[in-house]
Amino acid sequence: MRISVIIPAAGAGLRLGGETPKQYLLLNGEPILKRTLALFSVLESVKEIVIAVSEDYQAQVASYNVPKVRTVLGGATRAESVFCALKALDGDTEIVLVHDSVRPFVCRETILSVANAAQKHGAAVACSPVSDTIKIADSHGKITATPDRAALWQAQTPQGFTYETLLRAYAAAEADGVLATATDDSMLVERNGADVYIVKSSQFNIKITTPIDLKLAEVLPLSSDCSLVGMSPRSLDSFQESEGASGALPDSSDRSVVGMSPRNLDSFQEHEGASGALPDCHIVETPPRSHSKKVTIYTDGACSGNPGPGGYGAVLIFGGRRKEISGGEKETTNNRMEMLAVIKALELLKEPCEVELFTDSRYVVDAIEKGWAVRWQKNNWQRNKKEPALNPDLWARMLLILEKHSVKFHWVKGHAGDPNNERCDELAREGIEAIL
Numbered sequence: 001m002r003i004s005v006i007i008p009a010a011g012a013g014l015r016l017g018g019e020t021p022k023q024y025l026l027l028n029g030e031p032i033l034k035r036t037l038a039l040f041s042v043l044e045s046v047k048e049i050v051i052a053v054s055e056d057y058q059a060q061v062a063s064y065n066v067p068k069v070r071t072v073l074g075g076a077t078r079a080e081s082v083f084c085a086l087k088a089l090d091g092d093t094e095i096v097l098v099h100d101s102v103r104p105f106v107c108r109e110t111i112l113s114v115a116n117a118a119q120k121h122g123a124a125v126a127c128s129p130v131s132d133t134i135k136i137a138d139s140h141g142k143i144t145a146t147p148d149r150a151a152l153w154q155a156q157t158p159q160g161f162t163y164e165t166l167l168r169a170y171a172a173a174e175a176d177g178v179l180a181t182a183t184d185d186s187m188l189v190e191r192n193g194a195d196v197y198i199v200k201s202s203q204f205n206i207k208i209t210t211p212i213d214l215k216l217a218e219v220l221p222l223s224s225d226c227s228l229v230g231m232s233p234r235s236l237d238s239f240q241e242s243e244g245a246s247g248a249l250p251d252s253s254d255r256s257v258v259g260m261s262p263r264n265l266d267s268f269q270e271h272e273g274a275s276g277a278l279p280d281c282h283i284v285e286t287p288p289r290s291h292s293k294k295v296t297i298y299t300d301g302a303c304s305g306n307p308g309p310g311g312y313g314a315v316l317i318f319g320g321r322r323k324e325i326s327g328g329e330k331e332t333t334n335n336r337m338e339m340l341a342v343i344k345a346l347e348l349l350k351e352p353c354e355v356e357l358f359t360d361s362r363y364v365v366d367a368i369e370k371g372w373a374v375r376w377q378k379n380n381w382q383r384n385k386k387e388p389a390l391n392p393d394l395w396a397r398m399l400l401i402l403e404k405h406s407v408k409f410h411w412v413k414g415h416a417g418d419p420n421n422e423r424c425d426e427l428a429r430e431g432i433e434a435i436l
């Protein structure tokens with residue numbers, strides 16, 4: 001799937017007070033917008049991110065150095081800003097995700113679920129169930145209706161659409177003179193006659209708008225993992241399939257569900273489709289948990305030519321179980337394959353684990369154990385003033401997955417008879433052969 005992401009960020013956003021638009025305020029030392037961009041940038045299927053910004057902030061956004069990002073000048077309203085970005089997208093795109101610049105807590109699974117639902121249905125919106133009773137009032141403040149709460153959803157972003165669906169809806173709205181008043185993208189698609197489906201999302205996916213939101217944002221966990229932020233997303237139709245036709249949806253607003261999404265904790269994830277990539281984000285040390293599963297992982301990368309066709313291999317050992325993975329890419333480097341082996345192996349773990357990881361790559365071990373990768377990330381992926389850090393996309397992805405687990409890296413000498421290292425080498429070579 002080829003995904004383009006639009007981030008409208010051209011608003012003055014001064015409801016938080018002060019001179020600085022809300023998307024440029026710092027959250028744990030990082031601009032909110034930069035964090036939001038990084039969440040999308042590291043996803044493999046995301047090919048480009050177009051941000052609508054005001055002229056004054058173009059240079060600042062460029063200085064974030066987030067891969068895949070381009071800026072365009074925004075318009076007078078949110079919808080007009082989105083339209084400016086939409087017109088600037090790569091015409092090859094399949095799915096467009098529109099996401100507010102000030103929603104830095106969206107989790108990876110929500111992003112991918114919205115994209116998948118958009119591909120299936122043409123249009124999908126991340127929504128959370130409404131827990132308050134909602135009133136409709138007239139201009140005098142007199143209540144005129146109390147809609148049935150069970151049918152109400154709070155629309156969030158991302159909102160995902162096939163490129164044609166969104167383009168048609170925006171063009172029609174402009175022609176009809178209603179573009180400026182739209183407060184989200186879905187309403188324009190709905191008025192244009194397309195069906196839009198809900199993907200159930202966490203209430204933690206907040207839009208930072210008011211000073212209270214900012215206070216809340218400061219205490220929420222910065223994690224891309226849905227299981228750590230309340231729940232895994234589910235699309236409405238898949239939910240109905242599993243729950244019967246009643247349409248009764250469970251309450252996801254309960255904070256007690258944090259970190260307790262029901263999963264089979266004993267098994268590795270078999271499905272790699274959604275493993276795509278993981279967001280760059282604020283690094284939080286994950287302390288070892290006494291109840292964590294202990295997993296041993298061996299990894300290796302190989303490259304024929306460097307650069308050239310490359311492969312990765314990994315062996316995961318948990319209790320009495322063993323799992324092997326391998327894969328390849330047509331044009332890559334040895335270091336990238338060493339990194340990808342680690343990332344792919346860790347992305348298979350379904351819950352936070354204590355991991356002993358063995359690799360023959362000094363580059364990987366030193367960058368993590370000596371803190372280089374964290375430093376590069378803090379320095380906007382610069383090794384020093386002149387030299388950029390190589391492979392920022394994969395380092396960002398690795399640092400993020402490392403947030404979730406407690407991983408100790410060990411260097412082993414390659415081709416020195418260690419059976420698991422030798423096996424990873426074979427798997428990496430098989431990965432190359434598979435793509436040639």
Ligand code: C5P
Nearest residue numbers: 008009010011074075076077078081101
């Ligand atoms: O004002 P509101 O919170 O609905 O804005 C939602 C998003 O739209 C924000 O990310 C804001 O920066 C963006 N926006 C924009 N261009 C405008 C007004 C708002 O890109 N003219």
